[in-house]
Amino acid sequence: DSGVTQTPKHLITATGQRVTLRCSPRSGDLSVYWYQQSLDQGLQFLIQYYNGEERAKGNILERFSAQQFPDLHSELNLSSLELGDSALYFCASSVAENNSPLHFGNGTRLTVT
Amino acid sequence: AQSVTQLDSHVSVSEGTPVLLRCNYSSSYSPSLFWYVQHPNKGLQLLLKYTSAATLVKGINGFEAEFKKSETSFHLTKPSAHMSDAAEYFCVVRPSNYQLIWGAGTKLIIKP
Numbered sequence: 527d528s529g530v531t532q533t534p535k536h537l538i539t540a541t542g543q544r545v546t547l548r549c550s551p552r553s554g555d556l557s558v559y560w561y562q563q564s565l566d567q568g569l570q571f572l573i574q575y576y577n578g579e580e581r582a583k584g585n586i587l588e589r590f591s592a593q594q595f596p597d598l599h600s601e602l603n604l605s606s607l608e609l610g611d612s613a614l615y616f617c618a619s620s621v622a623e624n625n626s627p628l629h630f631g632n633g634t635r636l637t638v639t
Numbered sequence: 640a641q642s643v644t645q646l647d648s649h650v651s652v653s654e655g656t657p658v659l660l661r662c663n664y665s666s667s668y669s670p671s672l673f674w675y676v677q678h679p680n681k682g683l684q685l686l687l688k689y690t691s692a693a694t695l696v697k698g699i700n701g702f703e704a705e706f707k708k709s710e711t712s713f714h715l716t717k718p719s720a721h722m723s724d725a726a727e728y729f730c731v732v733r734p735s736n737y738q739l740i741w742g743a744g745t746k747l748i749i750k751p
Contacts, residue, residue: 528682528684568743568744569741569744571738571739571741582738584738616682616683627673627685627688628675628683628685628739629685630675630682630683630684631682632681632682
């Protein structure tokens, strides 16, 4: 058990809808990362937060947004969903901003129909 | 530019034989290097990491990796494969900034 909790485990929704994925980092970790894993794109870094502030942005679409709250949990919001957004979304946490290993949650599997 | 190349998309070995998963990187700096494993329908788990200490790094489940700067490689090895090692393995480079650069992954298949 990595100590990172992601909810929900599975999500099925229709195109055009909006969903929120939630992540609780490991106790003591200040940094949270979001990744998207799909069959055709592999593992894609989306965004990183550290202690509530955005630190780095990867291939995150404008339809997607995230935030990290004062209690350090994070939410990833996906809106105007398209079929191609179907993927596994992973959250990871680490102690520091950089140079520390990531601990991953088990992911949220999003299916857009 | 920084990059990571996992040279094999699939590796198939028989149970009890050695495992070699190859990874080459390109980095302008002295990077940190990691191997992660992902079992089916699970999250990613850190196997081992190199952060400029000993060049031979031992990880969990009997895996180890050797950092070879002259060859810009960080290959993952295990002397004897077990059925439970069947998974996808990712080599990751962290240059001296915030982001991780992920390899495309290598699927390890273990034949009984």
